Amino acid sequence: MVRGAGRSGGSARASVWLEGKARAGRGGQPSGLDRERITETAVRLLDAEGLAKFSMRRLAAELNVTAMSVYWYVDTKDDLLELALDQAFDEVRLPPADSDEDWRDQLRTLAKEYRAVLVRHPWLSPLAGTFLNIGPHALDFSLAVQRVIRRTGLPARGQAGAISAVFQFVYGFGTIEGHFVQRCATAGMTQEEYFRHAMSAVSDTLEPHEVIQQSADLMEARGGDTVEEMRERDFAYALETLVAGIEVMAQRG
Numbered sequence: 543m544v545r546g547a548g549r550s551g552g553s554a555r556a557s558v559w560l561e562g563k564a565r566a567g568r569g570g571q572p573s574g575l576d577r578e579r580i581t582e583t584a585v586r587l588l589d590a591e592g593l594a595k596f597s598m599r600r601l602a603a604e605l606n607v608t609a610m611s612v613y614w615y616v617d618t619k620d621d622l623l624e625l626a627l628d629q630a631f632d633e634v635r636l637p638p639a640d641s642d643e644d645w646r647d648q649l650r651t652l653a654k655e656y657r658a659v660l661v662r663h664p665w666l667s668p669l670a671g672t673f674l675n676i677g678p679h680a681l682d683f684s685l686a687v688q689r690v691i692r693r694t695g696l697p698a699r700g701q702a703g704a705i706s707a708v709f710q711f712v713y714g715f716g717t718i719e720g721h722f723v724q725r726c727a728t729a730g731m732t733q734e735e736y737f738r739h740a741m742s743a744v745s746d747t748l749e750p751h752e753v754i755q756q757s758a759d760l761m762e763a764r765g766g767d768t769v770e771e772m773r774e775r776d777f778a779y780a781l782e783t784l785v786a787g788i789e790v791m792a793q794r795g
Contacts (some may be wrong), residue, residue, distance in 0.1 A: 557674045558621040559628075575607060577615050577625065584626045585663070592724070593665040598622070620673075627669040628677025633659050636686040645693040646785055652687055653712045653781055660716025664724045667717040695792035704791070708784050715777060733769045 583604055588596055598619050602609040616622045634655045637648045660667055675684075687709065691701045726736040766772035 557676055558616070558624045559674075559676050559678075561617075561621075575605065575611060575615065580605065580612060580615055580622065581625045581629050584622055585629055588626060588665045589663060593623075593668060596623075596665075623669055624673045624677065627666060627673060627675070628679045630659055630663050630666050631675075631677065631679035631683050633662070634679075634683050636682060637690070639686075639689065645690050648690045648693075649708065649785060649788075650781060652683075652690060653708060656683070656709065656712050657716040657719070657777065660713065661720040661723060664717075664720035667713065667720065670713070694788050696788065697795060700791060704788050707787070708781075711780060711784065715780070719773060737769045 580601070584596070584601055587601060587604055591600075596619075598609050598612055601622070602612050605612070612622075616625070635651070636655075637643060637651065641648065687705055688701075691704050694701075694704065696704055722736075723733065726733050729736055731739065761772065764772060764775055766775050
């Protein structure tokens with residue numbers, strides 16, 4: 543739960559989506575602004591500069607307005623971050639509700655789409671772990687996931703666990719991948735350059751340790767000519783392992 547400024551008496555509330563009437567409906571607000579424009583600009587800033595550097599003052603400067611103008615539309619920085627979080631979920635391509643596509647393919651698509659959003663927006667994962675994720679786009683994503691899992695044949699008591707198995711895996715995988723991509727960009731290196739540099743440094747320092755040799759053997763067996771290919775093989779194999787596990791558990795009933 544996230545603390546935020548209340549509408550009266552300084553009380554805390556859990557989410558901007560529980561605030562009732564949209565603040566943009568108030569009269570006398572500055573012209574040329576709306577929540578949509580503010581949120582889109584916030585997403586661009588978060589992508590470019592990261593969560594740590596994000597501020598309402600920096601956002602106002604990007605919009606060429608005063609910080610107080612932004613506060614006509616959102617009460618707090620947390621409110622705006624929650625709006626940006628839900629805007630990112632709008633990028634996830636969802637299967638139609640009436641699709642007759644095999645549940646396995648739908649599940650693969652949803653997992654890949656979620657991973658892609660986490661990588662594009664490294665700031666998303668800490669916010670997803672902070673807020674309630676009850677914005678309209680996040681709820682649409684959750685509903686699509688539930689629809690797919692219901693089609694697997696799993697008993698109702700196991701469906702929540704299957705969702706956790708798949709999408710907590712994707713959350714972790716996408717978070718680490720997104721942070722790695724961001725770290726490479728900050729270092730001014732390609733992913734391949736950064737990986738080779740890091741592995742060389744670790745090998746030189748920790749060469750006697752057994753885990754270094756075993757890790758090298760695993761990477762060689764996995765194959766892949768680039769970091770991206772190795773990562774794709776890992777993700778695909780892990781996801782197929784989870785799909786196979788769901789099939790087995792559905793058969794067990």
